Amino acid sequence: MSREDAVNALPTGVGLRLPHLAEVAAGTSGAAWLEAHPENFLANPHARELLLRARHDHPIALHTVGVSVGTATGLDRSHLARLRALVDELDPFLVSGHLAWSTHNGIYLNDLLPIPYDDDALRVVAANVHEVQEVLRRCYVVENPASYVAFSTSTRAETDFLAELASRTGCKLLCDVSNAYLSAANLGYDAYEYINGLPADAVAELHLGGFTRETDDAGAPVLIDTHAAAIDEPVWKLYAHAMRRFGPQPTLIEWDSALPAFAQLLSEAERADFVTHATFEGGAHARAG
């Protein structure tokens, strides 16, 4: 990847949340591109109308939080049909979701829950991803989760599970660099090795988001994926490493709660662009040297 390629890559986008919607739909946001959670728009016709207006001035990606590809009790086909209608209407350049489950026998648990990394779960997730891709008629992009606990019965590493999933289904991967950092800290492994373990050719997007340092009920430190803060310094370093490993990919700044002014999100996006350029400029110098 040359410095020129990096400069020409899509600048960093920002997550679009409802409080910023009117400002963005007015066409003055300055964001390079936007990522929206479809579940915020499917039951809100006015918001959907504004999102379609925002689409005139911004490329849009959709990031689902309710598809639940890890569920063992079957996907919600009526939700998939509604999602398909929104995809048809918006024509997003990318549709993604999480390696997680959130629904069981029709109950939605409003969280992204962990799955055991074993062959049974891989079969279930692969079948669900196939179905999502068939319904949406496009490649689905699956994100690595933010983890606080893992299953003692897992027989595969998460990176191996994701790589095998991509190989079986043709799906792409979304590397959430903050999730990689946070999960590694919470579960005691090396975040750089995690990034190195992902199949680089399958990675199609990167996410960056803020986390919160807390203490769990046993008194142990834990990082919580709150998306309620600026991106932590060590995550920026890991991001530079991810860029070197995956090449410049569409990168998104996520900020969901304690939402600041849109300008602050743009400022985080500018920093990501700076890291991208600095990473490849440095790489070019090193090669030249």
Place this chain on the structure above:
Amino acid sequence: MRALVDLQGSFAHAMTSGDGAALGGHLRGGRDPGRRLAIHLRHYATSLAAALCDKFPASTWLIGDAAMREAAGAYTRFHPPRQPCIAEYGRDFPEFLARHPRAARLPYVRSFAELEWAVAQASIAVDAPPLSWTELTTCGAECLVESRLALQPGVHYVRAGWRVDELMQNYLSGVSPERFVLVNAATRIEVRGARGEFRLVRLDAATFAFRTTLAAGRTVGAAADAALGLDQRFDAGAALRALVDAELATASATGAQEPVR
């Protein structure tokens, strides 16, 4: 596969009940994986309760923050979401709230919360093009009686035993009057809104019956009969004209057809 279904069933039970004891042996992470699980259990309870409090700010104003948080927390345990869009969660919360010990002393709380839900739904609607009088009547009088109408998506009807619309106006004004008397009287409210705005209109019993019968998908003739059953002087033609002039009707159909424009 069965093992994964069972594992997720245990996890789902832990989430809704707050008791993760059955999962402890399956997990790793932190000094005590069972306690790490509490992060997920807490997130379920607090995120959904917060969503309900955000959705019912007027009801929170009425019963108080602590009571609302408690009622919302109880609701999340007994009524987990059945849809992925949390905007759709809480439709039957007003009924639950009315039975909760922290709110049951207010006999009007259910109607007030139902009105608040209707206001929220109306506010996020987008108006459809209205049906004109000419379009509606072009099929003739006999056909018109058998017609069913689609109403604007931002129109909702609330029947209350108290003047909760006055209480809502009081909340919306942001001003607490020195003295406010909530009148115990049958109240029929039409909520109409779109694109972030709404208004409340109080209807007489016959007009309310006419419009709610139409909103339920029944014919103009059935709506007229419902209204005339309450008021023999009811003028169905004028009521229909008023409905159309207010741009409330968006489509008409007869027979098995759906009234879709």
